[in-house]
Amino acid sequence: MLLQLRGIQKRFGGITALRSGDLDVPAGQVHLLMGENGAGKSTLMKIVAGMYSADAGEMLWNRQRVTFRKPADASAIGIAMVHQESLLASHLTVAENIFLGRAPSLGFGIVDRRRMIDQASRLIAEHGFPLQPDWRVERLSPAGKQLVEICRAIQHGSSLLIFDEPTSSLSEAETGEVFRIVRTLRDRGMGVIYITHRLDELRAVGERVTILRDGATVHSCAISDLPREELIRHMVGREVSAVYRRDPVPPGPVRLRVEGLSRSPLLKDISLSIRAGEIAGMAGLVGAGRTELCRCLFGLDPIDAGRVEVDGRGVRIRTPRDAVAAGVALVPEDRQRAGLARDLRVGHNMTIAHLDCVSRLGFVGADAEREVTSQFIRKLRIRTEGPQMLAGRLSGGNQQKLVIAKWLLRQARVFLFDEPTRGIDVGAKVEVFETMDELARSGAAVLMVSSELPELLQVADRILVMRQGRLVGELPGQTTQEAIMHLAAQEPAT
Amino acid sequence: MIQRLLPFLTLIVLFVGLSVGSPHFLTVNNLSSVVRQTAVFNIMALGMTMIIICGGIDLSVGSMLAMAGLLGTMAMSKGVAIPVGVFIGLLAGMACGFLNGFLTTRLKINPFIVTLGTLGILRGVALIVSNGLPVHDIPKSFSFLGEGVLLGVPFVLWILLVCAVIVHVILEHTKLGRYAFAIGSNPEAALYAGINVNFITTVIYTIGGMLTGLAGMIEASRLMTGQPTAGQGYELQAIAAVVIGGGSLRGGEGSVVGTLVGAFIMGLLANGSDLLGISPYVQQAIIGAVIILAVAVDELRKRRVGT
Numbered sequence: 001m002l003l004q005l006r007g008i009q010k011r012f013g014g015i016t017a018l019r020s021g022d023l024d025v026p027a028g029q030v031h032l033l034m035g036e037n038g039a040g041k042s043t044l045m046k047i048v049a050g051m052y053s054a055d056a057g058e059m060l061w062n063r064q065r066v067t068f069r070k071p072a073d074a075s076a077i078g079i080a081m082v083h084q085e086s087l088l089a090s091h092l093t094v095a096e097n098i099f100l101g102r103a104p105s106l107g108f109g110i111v112d113r114r115r116m117i118d119q120a121s122r123l124i125a126e127h128g129f130p131l132q133p134d135w136r137v138e139r140l141s142p143a144g145k146q147l148v149e150i151c152r153a154i155q156h157g158s159s160l161l162i163f164d165e166p167t168s169s170l171s172e173a174e175t176g177e178v179f180r181i182v183r184t185l186r187d188r189g190m191g192v193i194y195i196t197h198r199l200d201e202l203r204a205v206g207e208r209v210t211i212l213r214d215g216a217t218v219h220s221c222a223i224s225d226l227p228r229e230e231l232i233r234h235m236v237g238r239e240v241s242a243v244y245r246r247d248p249v250p251p252g253p254v255r256l257r258v259e260g261l262s263r264s265p266l267l268k269d270i271s272l273s274i275r276a277g278e279i280a281g282m283a284g285l286v287g288a289g290r291t292e293l294c295r296c297l298f299g300l301d302p303i304d305a306g307r308v309e310v311d312g313r314g315v316r317i318r319t320p321r322d323a324v325a326a327g328v329a330l331v332p333e334d335r336q337r338a339g340l341a342r343d344l345r346v347g348h349n350m351t352i353a354h355l356d357c358v359s360r361l362g363f364v365g366a367d368a369e370r371e372v373t374s375q376f377i378r379k380l381r382i383r384t385e386g387p388q389m390l391a392g393r394l395s396g397g398n399q400q401k402l403v404i405a406k407w408l409l410r411q412a413r414v415f416l417f418d419e420p421t422r423g424i425d426v427g428a429k430v431e432v433f434e435t436m437d438e439l440a441r442s443g444a445a446v447l448m449v450s451s452e453l454p455e456l457l458q459v460a461d462r463i464l465v466m467r468q469g470r471l472v473g474e475l476p477g478q479t480t481q482e483a484i485m486h487l488a489a490q491e492p493a494t
Numbered sequence: 495m496i497q498r499l500l501p502f503l504t505l506i507v508l509f510v511g512l513s514v515g516s517p518h519f520l521t522v523n524n525l526s527s528v529v530r531q532t533a534v535f536n537i538m539a540l541g542m543t544m545i546i547i548c549g550g551i552d553l554s555v556g557s558m559l560a561m562a563g564l565l566g567t568m569a570m571s572k573g574v575a576i577p578v579g580v581f582i583g584l585l586a587g588m589a590c591g592f593l594n595g596f597l598t599t600r601l602k603i604n605p606f607i608v609t610l611g612t613l614g615i616l617r618g619v620a621l622i623v624s625n626g627l628p629v630h631d632i633p634k635s636f637s638f639l640g641e642g643v644l645l646g647v648p649f650v651l652w653i654l655l656v657c658a659v660i661v662h663v664i665l666e667h668t669k670l671g672r673y674a675f676a677i678g679s680n681p682e683a684a685l686y687a688g689i690n691v692n693f694i695t696t697v698i699y700t701i702g703g704m705l706t707g708l709a710g711m712i713e714a715s716r717l718m719t720g721q722p723t724a725g726q727g728y729e730l731q732a733i734a735a736v737v738i739g740g741g742s743l744r745g746g747e748g749s750v751v752g753t754l755v756g757a758f759i760m761g762l763l764a765n766g767s768d769l770l771g772i773s774p775y776v777q778q779a780i781i782g783a784v785i786i787l788a789v790a791v792d793e794l795r796k797r798r799v800g801t
Contacts, residue, residue: 321690337682337683
């Protein structure tokens with residue numbers, strides 16, 4: 001057995017992140033670690049990688065007890081981690097990053113560049129990675145950066161490699177490439193721990209799965225023994241239907257109408273309309289212009305031509321402020337960066353877009369604010385200690401609900417959701433869908449941009465497809481993934 | 495909790511220690527002079543608190559203080575009434591603050607660079623308009639602003655208290671203050687929430703400038719001259735007071751009470767070293783060490799709380 005964890009515990013201040021983490025990983029196995037956001041997966045793995053130290057419990061490495069005080073201790077005995085957010089030196093080259101801290105030396109601290117580049121080239125060629133040793137890391141895609149981290153782990157002679165949700169920011173082709181690499185590493189006798197949310201990745205890559213819930217290991221078995229429904233039950237701790245179905249409501253008047261919207265070179269002559277009560281899905285490949293359309297509609301990027309109407313009135317949206325005033329809300333793809341302020345309280349995040357509703361003459365009424373925020377916390381079932389808690393301490397799903405609450409409070413009528421379920425666990429996903437459904441039922445128009453086709457099919461009343469900056473078609477909600485992909489990927493006739 | 499109160503405890507320990515250590519400390523005369531000395535950069539530090547909370551910084555406040563004092567006293571020497579002269583000083587400060595805010599937000603330049611530039615520009619302009627000479631012919635009664643006594647307490651202490659209450663209320667109880675915290679915490683999220691980030695930031699810099707203008711008039715009143723060279727190095731004192739009081743240069747954190755405590759800690763350190771006969775050379779080193787220590791303790795506290 002390569003790695004054994006027994007009863008690992010970890011607290012941060014008053015919060016217990018891990019109550020009892022157990023895990024066994026032999027060499028030559030891909031071991032999946034699953035669980036909802038906040039279940040303790042990342043904390044457990046950061047303890048294994050020496051980034052945190054455990055408060056209690058035992059860690060065995062090749063049956064010897066070990067304790068790590070710093071990440072270098074873990075990497076010295078052969079544990080490496082590929083992080084969700086890249087931890088590379090972005091201004092250095094691929095080769096420099098691979099050898100960071102261990103560069104071959106000519107003595108006197110002078111780096112033997114030639115040997116370093118030779119070794120890096122050999123390593124890259126051996127695995128057939130699409131990299132060059134002299135490329136600067138900042139220019140690489142997220143997938144490329146992960147490859148550099150993998151190279152680094154191999155170069156350092158690691159025998160256990162931890163992947164923290166490696167595919168969450170990758171395209172389908174890149175995901176396949178990561179799977180291929182994981183299998184190669186396994187065949188060379190390495191142990192691999194693979195953290196993921198995505199149920200569909202399960203059988204594609206791993207042999208065994210361990211499930212964490214609320215900071216404790218609840219189940220561990222071979223993947224082939226575990227039906228999908230049971231896996232979800234272990235993760236969520238209650239029965240959840242993995243398949244959400246929305247009952248459409250009869251649509252009302254047109255809320256959002258876009259005519260001939262263009263922005264060179266990304267968006268070309270886009271016209272669409274969404275009615276009150278509707279959830280319109282939007283599909284397309286990465287780079288088709290979906291996020292760019294949302295940015296234009298929300299005033300983050302200027303448009304070259306086109307007309308936007310909200311509730312039948314033409315609006316000029318040149319800044320997010322104009323958009324908010326017109327009743328348009330954006331729930332951005334990257335919550336942490338653009339959706340909320342992590343260091344601000346939950347309550348303050350919620351009222352920030354509409355302080356007028358709790359203020360008089362520029363003064364914020366503390367009582368009124370507390371009342372309205374508590375009300376929305378209850379309404380959206382946001383799991384928090386209260387409006388005083390810092391937003392950064394909420395789980396991903398609850399952060400998403402907080403962003404939605406902010407716009408509900410602002411009484412927005414047009415909601416643009418850009419990848420609303422990214423990084424959110426199964427249980428919370430359904431809750432986000434339910435919230436979107438309630439929004440539509442209360443008369444809002446919803447545009448849902450998503451790369452998760454099964455989710456679009458579950459939630460959307462109809463599906464708009466974009467390709468290369470154009471709106472190329474519209475499909476009914478009961479269409480198939482194949483039909484969507486056919487439209488999204490078709491080469492334009494020449 | 496103890497760590498959060500640490501600046502406050504430090505202040506008390508300093509106060510008690512100096513009371514015991516020097517017979518000259520706990521006298522009306524000495525305490526008045528500490529208050530008068532501290533008030534000038536304390537008022538500047540209040541403005542700096544708002545700016546730092548909003549994610550900015552203002553390195554130009556020393557030059558701005560000289561500019562405001564100079565223009566205000568020049569107006570008085572030309573025969574303008576004292577309150578009007580003071581108002582001109584405030585206006586000058588506001589204009590300088592607005593310039594900093596405008597340049598930062600419209601040109602999208604880091605405020606550190608912008609205000610490093612205006613630090614030089616404002617000082618240069620002050621020297622040009624005054625020809626490098628201080629303004630002397632000021633009405634005698636102008637000295638009341640900096641040296642007067644009201645209800646047995648230095649007048650500047652009243653000014654400081656009023657400013658502190660106003661800034662506290664702005665930060666904690668108004669929309670403007672809430673926006674400042676939001677912008678400092680995450681400017682992008684603030685933009686996405688429909689906040690007019692450029693406007694709010696500029697307003698904050700302008701208010702900071704007005705407070706610096708007021709500090710400039712108090713300084714001119716204490717010296718009874720308008721000095722184009724006044725206020726050199728004050729920016730670092732003001733920033734230090736904010737930081738010792740728990741403000742973060744990353745934005746989104748800071749408080750009026752913290753800044754007041756920070757400013758008085760620095761004031762007492764200077765005064766105490768004088769009374770105890772510690773050389774000014776050593777003083778500088780002590781104050782530098784206190785700044786690092788204060789921030790180190792604060793970081794430790796945050797690390798323990800955060801996940």
